[in-house]
Amino acid sequence: MQLPNTLRKFQLKSTPCRTEVLQLFFDNDHALSNAFIEKNISSSFDRVTVYRTLKSFEEKGLIHKVLDDNGITKYALCQDCSTHHHHHEHVHFKCETCGQTTCIESVDIPEVKLPKGYKVKERNLLIQGVCEQCI
Amino acid sequence: MQLPNTLRKFQLKSTPCRTEVLQLFFDNDHALSNAFIEKNISSSFDRVTVYRTLKSFEEKGLIHKVLDDNGITKYALCQDCSTHHHHHEHVHFKCETCGQTTCIESVDIPEVKLPKGYKVKERNLLIQGVCEQCI
DNA sequence: CTGTGTGCAAACACTTTGCAGGTGT
């Protein structure tokens, strides 16, 4: 019963697809791609529906895009978006072996001093390497 | 005469396409995408040839991939690859207005302490905002 | 001469758009 509540909190209608996608986000502690969701979702939804689900989740601030080194888009839950007003400036780690990207919530992106004239809006730090499980 | 020399230095045969692509990298101080090269190259080469040119440049260490927030791949010259053995851990800045991604060579990525168990291989810091010209 | 670069056609992968019909509130 938590899923529909969360959806409602973000002004999203509660539907089967949305509930199951959200469930996946809760069950996995790494960033999810459209392809991953298609493969791992219990019911089968249209590829397009999943794309649209992710897009509306993002628009409402429930998830955020996570940078990836290859071209595919991944999303992760905004842990504290509701409280901290879109704070997701933590480090992301991508394992070269298993391909999973995890949010390292405990590590903030350090302050960076840019030359004059740059107006900073968003910062993304992606670290690549091998994760605990794959070593 | 500098272009063929550079190519030779990286064990790349000197051809018209390669020379002109390399020229573009020298003329522009921002990261280049395949599309940009196609549009701005003087002679006209096949889209595929440009892809392959970029790929071989990267393999030989002449250019490196630059992260981008949307899916398209961009490359930039490895300024010191020859001397510092693949050192391109500087900050990248992408302007939301003009879309250009520039390497901020002067700013290194600060040290980050990850939790135990992560083996770090590569680090990418992408800062988004508005650049000097677009403010 | 030989390995490799190039062009063309086609395939592939990921994502978006349009529209008709179904569903949540």
Place this chain on the structure above:
DNA sequence: ACACCTGCAAAGTGTTTGCACACAG
């Protein structure tokens, strides 16, 4: 009841592959 979510088909965009020919060293 109405807005909006969903599925299907199709198109769009970025990238890769296969093959025959051309070219640099």
